[in-house]
Amino acid sequence: MPPAPAIAPAKLALGALLFRDPRLSQRQTVSCNSCHDLGTNGASNRNFDVAQNGGALRMNTLTVFNAALNYRFNWRGRRETFERFTAQVLDDPALMGAANGVAVARLRRDPAMVARFRAVYGRHIDEAALVDALAAYQRSLVTPGARFDRWLAGDDRALSAQERRGYARFKALGCVSCHQGVNVGGNLMQRHGVFHPIGSADPVLVRVPSLRNVAATAPYFHDGSAPTLRHAVRAMGRAQLDLALSPQDVDDIVAFLGTLTGTYQGRPIRPPAPGSRR
CATH class of the missing domain: 1.10.760.10 (Cytochrome c-like domain)
Structure with missing residues (x-):
C-alpha cells in the first residue's frame, strides 16, 4: 500500500470541507459524504443510495477509500481520472445535479469559502478549482495498516x-x-x-x-x-x-x-x- 500523496494542508482542508458540503448538490440535500461515509466504510450499507433528486441510484455505491489506486472510476469504468469523474458526479442530475455553475455560484456567496479558495489557488472560485480540490482530497483517502x-x-x-x-x-x-x-x-x-x-x-x-x-x-x-x-x-x-x-x-x-x-x-x-x- 503506497502512502497518500503529499498534498498542501490548506488544499486538503478545503477538499475535506467540500466533500461534506450539501451546497454542491442541486437541492442542497446531499454531499459526497452522504453516499461515501468516511466515518465508516467510505460507502454505505444500501443496495442503492439515494440521489439529490430523491431517486435511487442505478448501481451500488463503491467505497471511495483507495479509489485513487484504481485505473478507472465507477462500475462502468468510463472516467479515467479523478478530475473527470468528480466533474461528472457534480453535473449528473441522477447524482449531485449541480450543473451550469450552480455549486460555484453558491460557494461564491460564502466569504469564508472565497477566502479559502483564494489562499489555495490565488483566484476566485471556479469549476476547475472546485474539481481539483475535491479530487486532491479523494486521493488522500488511502487505508494503510491491513x-x-x-x-x-x-x-x-x-x-x-x-x-x-x-x-x-x-x-x-x-x-x-x-x-x-x-x-x-x-x-x-x-x-x-x-x-x-x-x-x-x-x-x-x-x-x-x-x-x-x-x-x-x-x-x-x-x-x-x-x-x-x-x-x-x-x-x-x-x-x-x-x-x-x-x-x-x-x-x-x-x-x-x-x-x-x-x-x-x-x-x-x-x-x-x-x-x-x-
Missing part, C-alpha cells in the same frame, strides 16, 4: 493459519486473475456472469472492484444483490468459475478477505451500524 500488507512485508504472525489457507485458495481457484495488484482489483474490466448470471445482467462489463476493506462494504456486486461476504464468495465461485465452493473454502477465503481491512485516521475501517440509513 494485516495482509504486514504479512507481505515479512510479519509471519500477521495472518492465522486459516487466513493463509484462504489466500492459497484465492490464488489456486483463480480469484487472483482479476483481483490482483496493489488494490487487489480495480485495474481491469471484466465480464460478469461468465458461467451463470450474477445479479442484474446490465452492464455486461464492469470494472473489477478493489477488495481492500471488502469485509466492511456489504452489500456486494454492482446491484448490491449479495448481502454478506459469504454470499458473495459463493456466488462468484458459481458465476465466474462454474464451481460450487466447499464450506471450508468459503470460510477460508472469507477469513483471508478480512485481512485486507486497513485503517483511516488511525481507526479500522468498519461497516455502518446495522439498520442505519443515511
Whole structure:
C-alpha cells in the first residue's frame, strides 16, 4: 500500500470541507459524504443510495477509500481520472445535479469559502478549482495498516493459519486473475456472469472492484444483490468459475478477505451500524 500523496494542508482542508458540503448538490440535500461515509466504510450499507433528486441510484455505491489506486472510476469504468469523474458526479442530475455553475455560484456567496479558495489557488472560485480540490482530497483517502500488507512485508504472525489457507485458495481457484495488484482489483474490466448470471445482467462489463476493506462494504456486486461476504464468495465461485465452493473454502477465503481491512485516521475501517440509513 503506497502512502497518500503529499498534498498542501490548506488544499486538503478545503477538499475535506467540500466533500461534506450539501451546497454542491442541486437541492442542497446531499454531499459526497452522504453516499461515501468516511466515518465508516467510505460507502454505505444500501443496495442503492439515494440521489439529490430523491431517486435511487442505478448501481451500488463503491467505497471511495483507495479509489485513487484504481485505473478507472465507477462500475462502468468510463472516467479515467479523478478530475473527470468528480466533474461528472457534480453535473449528473441522477447524482449531485449541480450543473451550469450552480455549486460555484453558491460557494461564491460564502466569504469564508472565497477566502479559502483564494489562499489555495490565488483566484476566485471556479469549476476547475472546485474539481481539483475535491479530487486532491479523494486521493488522500488511502487505508494503510491491513494485516495482509504486514504479512507481505515479512510479519509471519500477521495472518492465522486459516487466513493463509484462504489466500492459497484465492490464488489456486483463480480469484487472483482479476483481483490482483496493489488494490487487489480495480485495474481491469471484466465480464460478469461468465458461467451463470450474477445479479442484474446490465452492464455486461464492469470494472473489477478493489477488495481492500471488502469485509466492511456489504452489500456486494454492482446491484448490491449479495448481502454478506459469504454470499458473495459463493456466488462468484458459481458465476465466474462454474464451481460450487466447499464450506471450508468459503470460510477460508472469507477469513483471508478480512485481512485486507486497513485503517483511516488511525481507526479500522468498519461497516455502518446495522439498520442505519443515511
